Amino acid sequence: MNTIDQFDFKDKKALIRVDFNVPLDDEFKITDDKRIRAALPTISKILKDGGAVILMSHLGRPKDGPTDKYSLKHILSDLSALTGVDVKFADDCIGESAVKQAADLKPGEILLLENLRFYKEEEKGDVSFAEKLSKLGDVYVNDAFGTAHRAHASTSIIAQFFPEAKYFGYLMAAEVENAEKILNHAERPFTAIMGGAKVSDKILLIEKLLEKVDNLIIGGGMAYTFAKAQGGEIGTSLLEADKQELSLELIEKAKAKGVNLILPVDTVIADRFANDADKKDVTSGEIPEGWMGLDIGPKTAKLFQEVIKNSKTLLWNGPMGVFEMESFQVGTKAVADAVVAATKDNGAFSLIGGGDSAAAIAKFGLEDEVSYVSTGGGALLEYMEGKELPGVKAING
Ligand SMILES: Nc1ncnc2c1ncn2[C@@H]1O[C@H](COP(=O)(O)OP(=O)(O)OP(=O)(O)O)[C@@H](O)[C@H]1O
């Protein structure tokens, strides 16, 4: 892999595509700075070499050009605190003033460009927009794994303007290495834990994993579509009616491939979607009318924990319930604890992917107790599905 270790950045300006698409609260305070922290090793190496850093990123999905809500100025003070450098800000990512600010940048300094998606050319992968961006730096570095599945101007198209000077940052390299390890060098037993809201988001991944895993655990909102497809009653739980047939097919495929597919045996139900709702445990597929399943039940948690604790490789994507509410986080916490135990006591390699699973593990303070927490949501899913990511291809190709 062509990483920044292969280059001495002394007196060079590195144009780095990062993924600083971080969650902000109503007062524009960052609620999870993981993606910024994850880019720090790359930034430090370049500054230490005696280079200067120009950071470019998107934030959110602005549709109508410059919008205060999506300005990257909101992350400036945190970025300065985390890097220990008084970061400069260019209020446009291209144009005269950005060019001047980039040109004036001295070794050891950092410039953050305004949100790339304020230009529709970014998402369109416009070549001349990419060329304008490319003029700002001497070397291109891609460290934006979270956005590597997008063929955008700054993530992929721009690389053609740096035929001899394009590198993966440390985060990209680590993400790809860990995903590779899971896909191609998994020690057995290999268990995948799938959860989250929808089956439809994860069909391709589940199909791919059926080729690889020994155990496939399915929990979270998607499990109710399986329960309903098998003839169960699920009340007002999440249901993707048009995916029932497919759920049954996945069950058959698992059988044919000798994969142990494990579905919930009980579930915690609530009379409304609220933390203080009335709740009780019932057998899966026996949810009374008007009630909804919001977490796996205690028997299921135990069942899942046994399988997880005996595994040597673990891939976890998607929470087991509505973990954002205290009352329905128990199942997700039980799975997190088991993943930690397998990592520590059984020497398992554990990779957590997906925005919400990563948020859950951070909420429980267990981020450092598992092998790796990916910064990618969609990007990791696509990589695991076997797709070539445009951001990776641009550097490799
Ligand atoms: N039983 C359930 N009923 C309703 N919502 C649920 C249920 N179980 C989980 N969820 C919700 O699913 C959401 C997470 O699903 P998602 O598929 O987005 O997970 P992820 O893959 O970790 O994250 P991302 O898609 O952001 O990468 C959470 O907000 C959680 O509250």
Ligand SMILES: O=C(O)[C@H](O)COP(=O)(O)O
């Ligand atoms: O948060 C993400 O998954 C990445 O930053 C990509 O964002 P996007 O889905 O808006 O392209």
